[in-house]
Amino acid sequence: MRSIELASRSRTAIRRALLSPATLGTAIPSLGSAARRAYSHGYAGHLPERYAKLYDNYTTVRKVLGLQRLTLAEKILYSHLNNPEETLASYSGNAKDIRGKASLQLKPDRVAMQDASAQMALLQFMSCNLPETAIPASIHCDHLIVGSKGADNDLEAGIATNKEVFDFLQSAGKKYGIEFWPPGAGIIHQTVLENYAAPGLMMLGTDSHTPNAGGLCTIAIGVGGADAVEALVGAPWELKAPKILGVKLEGKLGPWSSPKDVILALAGKLTVRGGTGYILEYFGSGVESLSLTGQSTITNMGAEVGATTSIFPYTEASARYLDATKRRAVKQDAEVFQKYGSSSWNEDSFFKFRADDGAEYDEVITVNLSELEPYINGPFTPDLSTPLSQFASTIKEQEWPEKLSAGLIGSCTNSSYEDMTRAESLVKQAEQAGLKPAADFYITPGSEQIRATLERDGTLQTFAEAGGVILSNACGPCIGQWKRTDGVEKGTSNAILSSYNRNFRGRNDGNLETMNFLASPEVVTAMAYAGSTTFNPTTDSIETPDGKEFYFAPPHGKEGPSTPFDSGNVQLAPEINKPTPNAEVAISPTSERLALLEPFEPFPSSDMSGLRILVKVAGKCTTDTISAAGPWLKYKGHLPNISANTLNTATNAETGTVNEAVDLDGTKMTIPELALKWRESGQPWLVVAEHNYGEGSAREHAALQPRWLGARVVLTKSFARIHETNLKKQGVVPLTFANESDYDRIAAGDEVRTVGLYDMLKNGGDGEVSLVVTKKDGSEVEVKTKHQVTKDQAGFIVAGSALNLLSKGI
Numbered sequence: 001m002r003s004i005e006l007a008s009r010s011r012t013a014i015r016r017a018l019l020s021p022a023t024l025g026t027a028i029p030s031l032g033s034a035a036r037r038a039y040s041h042g043y044a045g046h047l048p049e050r051y052a053k054l055y056d057n058y059t060t061v062r063k064v065l066g067l068q069r070l071t072l073a074e075k076i077l078y079s080h081l082n083n084p085e086e087t088l089a090s091y092s093g094n095a096k097d098i099r100g101k102a103s104l105q106l107k108p109d110r111v112a113m114q115d116a117s118a119q120m121a122l123l124q125f126m127s128c129n130l131p132e133t134a135i136p137a138s139i140h141c142d143h144l145i146v147g148s149k150g151a152d153n154d155l156e157a158g159i160a161t162n163k164e165v166f167d168f169l170q171s172a173g174k175k176y177g178i179e180f181w182p183p184g185a186g187i188i189h190q191t192v193l194e195n196y197a198a199p200g201l202m203m204l205g206t207d208s209h210t211p212n213a214g215g216l217c218t219i220a221i222g223v224g225g226a227d228a229v230e231a232l233v234g235a236p237w238e239l240k241a242p243k244i245l246g247v248k249l250e251g252k253l254g255p256w257s258s259p260k261d262v263i264l265a266l267a268g269k270l271t272v273r274g275g276t277g278y279i280l281e282y283f284g285s286g287v288e289s290l291s292l293t294g295q296s297t298i299t300n301m302g303a304e305v306g307a308t309t310s311i312f313p314y315t316e317a318s319a320r321y322l323d324a325t326k327r328r329a330v331k332q333d334a335e336v337f338q339k340y341g342s343s344s345w346n347e348d349s350f351f352k353f354r355a356d357d358g359a360e361y362d363e364v365i366t367v368n369l370s371e372l373e374p375y376i377n378g379p380f381t382p383d384l385s386t387p388l389s390q391f392a393s394t395i396k397e398q399e400w401p402e403k404l405s406a407g408l409i410g411s412c413t414n415s416s417y418e419d420m421t422r423a424e425s426l427v428k429q430a431e432q433a434g435l436k437p438a439a440d441f442y443i444t445p446g447s448e449q450i451r452a453t454l455e456r457d458g459t460l461q462t463f464a465e466a467g468g469v470i471l472s473n474a475c476g477p478c479i480g481q482w483k484r485t486d487g488v489e490k491g492t493s494n495a496i497l498s499s500y501n502r503n504f505r506g507r508n509d510g511n512l513e514t515m516n517f518l519a520s521p522e523v524v525t526a527m528a529y530a531g532s533t534t535f536n537p538t539t540d541s542i543e544t545p546d547g548k549e550f551y552f553a554p555p556h557g558k559e560g561p562s563t564p565f566d567s568g569n570v571q572l573a574p575e576i577n578k579p580t581p582n583a584e585v586a587i588s589p590t591s592e593r594l595a596l597l598e599p600f601e602p603f604p605s606s607d608m609s610g611l612r613i614l615v616k617v618a619g620k621c622t623t624d625t626i627s628a629a630g631p632w633l634k635y636k637g638h639l640p641n642i643s644a645n646t647l648n649t650a651t652n653a654e655t656g657t658v659n660e661a662v663d664l665d666g667t668k669m670t671i672p673e674l675a676l677k678w679r680e681s682g683q684p685w686l687v688v689a690e691h692n693y694g695e696g697s698a699r700e701h702a703a704l705q706p707r708w709l710g711a712r713v714v715l716t717k718s719f720a721r722i723h724e725t726n727l728k729k730q731g732v733v734p735l736t737f738a739n740e741s742d743y744d745r746i747a748a749g750d751e752v753r754t755v756g757l758y759d760m761l762k763n764g765g766d767g768e769v770s771l772v773v774t775k776k777d778g779s780e781v782e783v784k785t786k787h788q789v790t791k792d793q794a795g796f797i798v799a800g801s802a803l804n805l806l807s808k809g810i
Contacts, residue, residue, distance in 0.1 A: 047340050048333035051351075054200050055340065058351050060084040067348065068095040069359040071244045073279040073311050075351065076219045080106045080202040082236040099243045099362060100277060103790050105236035110136050110196060110203040111228050114188040114475075115162075115169060116143040116629075117206035119637035120700055121225030122172045123597050125232050127807045131176070132579035134234030138179040138196070139169050140188035144633055147442065147476030148483035151451075155184045155472045164586075164593055165637060170575070171586040177579035185572040186447030186473045189213070189412035192220075193296055194325050194449055194565075199314045199334040199353045204231050208303045208698040208722060209412060209501060214311040215296025216318055217353050221309045222722060224700035226729035226802045233806055238792050242308040245278040246361030249286030251370030255554030256388075256538050258422070259294030260414060260499065260520040262367060263301040264375035268385025269365065273692040275307030276721055278362070282312045283355055286369045291559045292321035293416030300413045301501045304382040306695070306720055314338075314353035317559070324560040325449070326567075374523050374538070376497070379515030380505045381620070388523065392534035400515060400533065401495040405488055407437065407528030409521040410444030410471070411478045414499035417453060417565075420445075421557030423525040424459045426537075427466050430529050433550040435542060438531025440486055441468040448473050452568030453561050473572075478502070480630030482509050495533050497524045504624050504696060506649060510631070522555040594637040599807070600707060600731050602800040603761060608684065608712060609753035615661045615671050616748050617689040618653035623723060625649050626694065626702035636701065643705040647671040647687070654748060664749055675709040686713035686752060688743065694723020703730045707801075713754070715771070715785065717743060728793040729802040733757065735769060738784035745781050746773050761798050764791035 047055060057079040061070075064085055070078075074095070081087050082105040091098045111133070113121050118139050125133070144165065145158035159166065166183060173180035181191060188205065189212035196203070197213035197220070204210070204223045213220035221239070230237045247266065253259070280302050282295070290298075295312040302310030312318075314334060322331035334353065341350045348356070374388040379400065386394050395402060409415075409423055420443075430436075443463050445451035451473050454460045460470055476482060478500045488494050493513040500508075503516035517533070526537030535542075541549040567573070587594045617625075628645050635642035648659045648671060655662075661674040669677070678685055687706065693716040694702060703726035706714070713733045717740050727734045737743060751774040760767035771783040789797070796802040 046336065048337050050198070050333055051200065051337040054079050055337070055351060057081060057084050059349075061088065062348050064088045065091070065095050069356040070095060071246070071281050071355045071359045071361065072217070072313055072353065073219065073244055073281050076200055076202060077104065077106070080108065080219070082107050096360065096362075098241045100241060102241040104239045104241050106202065106239055107236060108135065108202045108204050108231045110201065111231050112138050112140065112188055112192050112196065112203060112205040112210065113228060114143050114207050115139065115141040115165065116633050116636045117225055117698070117700060118169055119165060119594065120639075120704065121206055121228045122169070123637065124225055124229045124803050125176070126172070126585065127597060127803055128229065128233050129807070130233060131581045133176055133178060133232045135231060136179070137232060138181060138574070139173050140181045140191055141166055141169065141183040141185070142187045142474045143479055143481070145183055145472050145474035145476060146481045146483050147444070147471040147474070148485065149469075151470050151472040158472070158474070159183055162634070164588070164591065167586045168594055168637065171583065173575060174577050174580050175583040175585055177577050179577060180575040182572060184448065184473055185574065186449070187412040187475055189300060190415060190446030190450065194447055198330050199318065200337070200351070204228055204237065206698060206700070208696065209300050211302050211307070211309040212296050212300040212412060214299030214302070214309055215292055216321070217312060217314045219309060219311060222303060222698040224698055224703065224722060224726035224729060226700065227725065229803065229806060235806065238790060239308070240277070240788070240790075242279045243277055243362040245275065245280050245307075246364040247280055247282045248284040248364055248366045249282060249290075249369055250284055250366060251286050251368045252289040253369045253372065256374050256522070257369070257372050258374070258520040258522065259290055259297045261372055261375050262369070263298045263304070264377045264385055264518065265367065265372060266365070267301070267304050267377060267383040268375070270305040270383070272304060272381060272383045272695055273306045273718065273720070275302060275305035278307050280307045280310040281355065281361070282310070286367070287312060288315055288317075289369065290317065291416070291418050292317040293418055297413055297416070301382070304501060306692070308721060313355070320560065324564055326564050374520060376517050376519045376523065378503045378517040379495075380503065382501070382503055382518060388536060388538065392536060395533050401493055402532055402534050403495065404439040404497060404527055404531050404533050405486060405494045406440040406442065406496040407524045408442040408444070408477055408496065408498040408500070409524050410446060411475070411498075411500045412446055413501040414521045415444060415446030415450055417450065417560050418557050419499070419521045420450075420454055420459050422555040423521045424462050425555045425557060426522060426525050426552055427462050429552055430550070431466060433548075434545045435529055435550065436467050437528045439528045441466070441525075441528045442471055442477065443468050444471045444476055444478070445473050448568035448572045449565045452566040456566045457561060477508050480507055480510060480628075481633070484509050488514070497527055497533070499524050502696065504622050507624055507629070512649070526552050592638060592641060593634055595639060597639065597803070599804050600800040602804070603731065603758070603798045605758070607754045607756070607758045610684065611712060611752040612664070612678070612683060612685050613688055613746065613748050613750045613752065614675055614678065614685040614711070615647065615650065615687060616653040616746070617647070617687060618651045618656075619690060620695065621650055621689050621693050622696035623694055623699040623702040624696055627699050627705055639704055639708050642701060643676070643708050644672050646675055646705040646709060652748070662748060672709070675706070679710040684710050684712045686711060686715055688746060689714070689716040690743065691717045692720050693718070694720040694726070696720070698722045700726050703727045703732060707732050713752075715783075724788070728789065729796055731797050731799070731801045733787070733789070733797060735771075735785040735787050738786050742781075742783045746783065747775075750775055760787070760789065761794045765789040765794045
């Protein structure tokens with residue numbers, strides 16, 4: 001097995017000529033029974049093997065649901081049910097009744113894990129004592145590289161700093177047969193899109209932006225590590241059937257508008273929780289006008305509105321992208337599969353990668369692309385949308401910084417060939433006028449394939465000659481891995497623009513006062529030349545060195561390269577591992593970064609009493625708030641060490657201060673300090689919070705850390721989907737207020753006992769739960785709650801965690 005150090009060698013000298021991992025397929029099942037029956041009854045053509053199981057299940061779905069019209073998302077999702085007939089039989093009268101009600105037991109095709117979350121996922125999988133994964137999986141080393149000086153220096157430093165973790169991931173990949181993408185190979189979502197995403201596929205990813213693959217007609221869902229482990233051991237993965245929100249696209253984007261503006265505008269309409277419980281499915285004539293990578297930009301950021309996932313139909317752009325990424329076999333299989341059948345059969349016997357004619361959505365939003373202008377979203381939340389034409393006045397009204405400190409383009413969301421060549425066209429215009437960026441300018445390629453192709457075609461050279469800093473093929477500043485060199489100190493208010501997907505307070509550089517505004521790469525690039533947040537590149541001019549006025553012409557670029565993508569440095573190719581049971585997983589017993597897991601204790605055999613409210617949180621509380629990233633990423637594999645950051649940027653509702661908790665004797669401490677003190681004294685606790693608790697990343701540590709520190713309940717006004725599931729998987733009970741006004745009736749330090757909780761868990765999720773809160777003066781307050789605990793999830797909580805059951809093969 002090659003050493004990771006090789007990944008930092010020159011990218012230009014060696015070119016790989018490997019078959020793309022995607023052409024190796026996902027798990028190739030044997031021909032399913034329904035497919036065999038169909039073939040024996042005279043179906044024309046050959047059924048591609050990769051679609052055999054999908055077709056088998058799809059035939060059952062159609063048999064049970066009859067002539068009911070299905071959306072694209074439903075066709076793919078229901079065709080991945082562990083037992084379609086059993087799940088859907090009671091809904092044969094009306095397929096829409098499934099949505100929001102049914103519990104779907106699903107069998108995904110693949111799991112993808114990024115290096116920060118893979119550590120805990122693999123530690124949990126190791127506890128199950130299995131020789132290999134039940135389905136194909138991959139590890140992507142993208143989160144631990146700090147962006148600062150440039151790609152080669154940053155990658156070399158990142159490998160040296162994180163060698164222990166990379167060695168662990170690489171060795172686990174070898175032992176269990178998991179594909180390993182080394183540091184520098186690319187960001188997980190871009191790499192998945194280029195290599196694994198395929199029409200009709202269903203996959204899970206341990207990152208909230210896994211839906212990026214939805215641009216290529218894939219059901220791709222972000223999950224926590226325990227969910228991934230369920231799929232890796234071959235157990236069905238449970239999901240409450242989402243509702244379907246249809247987004248109808250009409251018209252065609254104007255010169256300055258981009259696919260990014262579609263989702264930025266939608267985020268403003270839906271808010272960060274408006275998509276919770278929904279799949280966003282795009283349809284309409286405007287879909288055909290978008291590039292495949294543009295569609296993926298849109299599905300990537302569906303996570304910012306809380307959607308379960310997002311999906312586009314298979315289009316001609318999809319076919320062109322598969323050709324460009326050297327996956328003609330996938331394209332041919334998808335096109336043959338859609339034609340598999342006979343004209344003598346009902347049209348529903350064909351699996352088309354689009355919604356049925358007449359399919360109904362729970363809601364429909366129409367977006368006229370022809371009327372859509374560029375948007376800029378932020379600061380501090382991705383749903384604060386402002387049209388570009390109004391942004392300058394908003395800056396002045398809000399007294400936000402008018403100086404732009406940095407412009408950052410790329411990332412998993414916007415590093416496509418189209419994105420980069422459109423930005424390049426603006427750089428070339430400015431260069432001809434004698435201009436250089438007035439703000440620091442950073443470029444992050446999403447993968448080695450993108451980077452190598454952009455280098456081959458001269459785009460990266462254009463950026464570099466303009467003074468841009470080309471960062472490594474990694475997440476970098478997008479997830480807090482950014483070492484700024486511009487002298488902006490923490491606590492200093494400043495503005496940056498990025499083409500990233502998320503902009504929570506403190507996320508990019510650890511500075512709570514850095515305002516990150518989200519925009520398309522072309523808008524970010526143009527504004528970097530002005531160095532001002534009030535500059536409108538569609539109307540305003542910049543003075544050139546010779547005193548003239550320079551106006552940007554609209555950007556232009558190419559959907560993809562004129563020749564197929566360049567694969568890049570052979571040393572950054574993935575290791576295609578076969579299981580090696582005798583291989584050892586590299587974990588030092590004295591490591592400060594990796595630690596084997598100890599099982600959590602089971603739920604007590606009665607209702608709980610004597611709980612205390614650790615802290616009452618005010619306002620937005622994201623997974624970044626509960627478990628910060630940035631420098632804390634180094635402890636992702638060591639639960640005790642990373643728990644020291646728990647809720648350390650949360651705002652105390654009673655004091656208005658950040659990271660402050662008050663012990664029962666009145667002593668002020670940080671929140672994690674008090675949590676640890678109570679853990680050591682055996683004092684169980686709960687957190688009280690407001691809406692959309694756990695918004696943001698699929699960060700499982702935001703559930704693991706409180707659990708390790710002694711949390712047994714989290715009580716909120718509402719939860720983000722992934723985090724609510726993560727809590728249940730770790731044995732923490734998520735409850736919501738039946739009456740939101742009760743939030744104001746309780747306080748930190750109050751004592752709590754549960755009523756009905758134990759019976760609800762023993763009854764598989766059936767039953768109501770209330771809390772009796774004893775105030776400091778001895779008075780009692782009854783708080784009625786709601787929950788969404790299913791039968792399986794009740795079993796996880798009773799056992800202490802999902803892992804406690806999975807490790808026993810239950």
